[in-house]
Amino acid sequence: MAAPADLAGVQVLAFDIFGTVVDWHGSIVRELQELYPEVDGDAFARAWRAGYQPAMARVRSGELGWTRIDELHRLILDQILPPFGLAHLDEAARRHLNRVWHRLDPWPDSVAGLTRLKARYTLCTLSNGNLGLLTNMAKRAGLPWDCVLSAEVFRAYKPDPATYLGVANVFDLAPAQVMLVAAHHDDLAGARACGLRTAYIERPLEFGAGHPKEVAPRPGNDLHCASLLALADRLGC
Incomplete structure (x- = not known):
């Protein structure tokens, strides 16, 4: 053909x-179930993704200088951890979780x-x-x-x-x-x-x-x- x-x-x-x-959704849900089974992985994945466009809009508007998606994902992650009961995560745990987007x-x-x-x-x-x-x-x-x-x-x-x-x-x-x-x-x-x-x-x-x-x-x-x-x-x- x-x-x-x-x-x-x-x-x-x-x-x-x-x-x-x-x-992205299924991958994040699976990783959350392994690491933090007490968290609603579906809601967490969707909340993280919901911050994606607003974060890029801050770069487009000039509010933020050029910022890579890894760093924007981390800004969003730090914002959503407390509502999901994960405010206690240390820097190493946050960095590992943020890199789920690489996996x-x-x-x-x-x-x-x-x-x-x-x-x-x-x-x-x-x-x-x-x-x-x-x-x-x-x-x-x-x-x-x-x-x-x-x-x-x-x-x-x-x-x-x-x-x-x-x-x-x-x-x-x-x-x-x-x-x-x-x-x-x-x-x-x-x-x-x-x-x-x-x-x-x-x-x-x-x-x-x-x-x-x-x-x-x-x-x-x-x-x-x-x-x-x-x-x-x-x-x-």
Whole structure:
């Protein structure tokens, strides 16, 4: 099977990571159950993630200077520990827990899907996660990236155009030769506004089985797929 004719020019697939390639919610819940079984892992994971956009907004507004996601995750963590009864954690325990984001597990289809796609396309990350985090995650999870790119490289958080256009610039390509693959419509809309092609991946359990996410197709995306294996099918890999 060949890729759709109108996508024949795509050379690079850039991937959102949190929620698209790795299961942040399930991974955090599992680790909390092992370390602190008295804590509601589902609520803790969602509270931690809820602080993500507001923390990045502080950087975008200039309230904070450039701050990596590792440090933003730590700011959020320190805020949510007391309400969950974990204010007593010492520095070593806080640092270890904060690095759970480096240890996120891939969705079951991710490694096999990426491996198939890699046979035809150059694969890179395009995540707000910092370079060390993304590299450690890939090493542990076996994610076969050709290149690790991050908001850290461009000193801008998605959906800043500098991130999407930055990928095209890195590979000396036109924006339409890059496809963003993501499970978040706002991310895809930002990429589309910069001229990138877009593929939506359904991740209905991103926020856990108790909080299913609506994943119906929306106009504008070039592809809508149930998994990365389905994306490989659609692209003829």
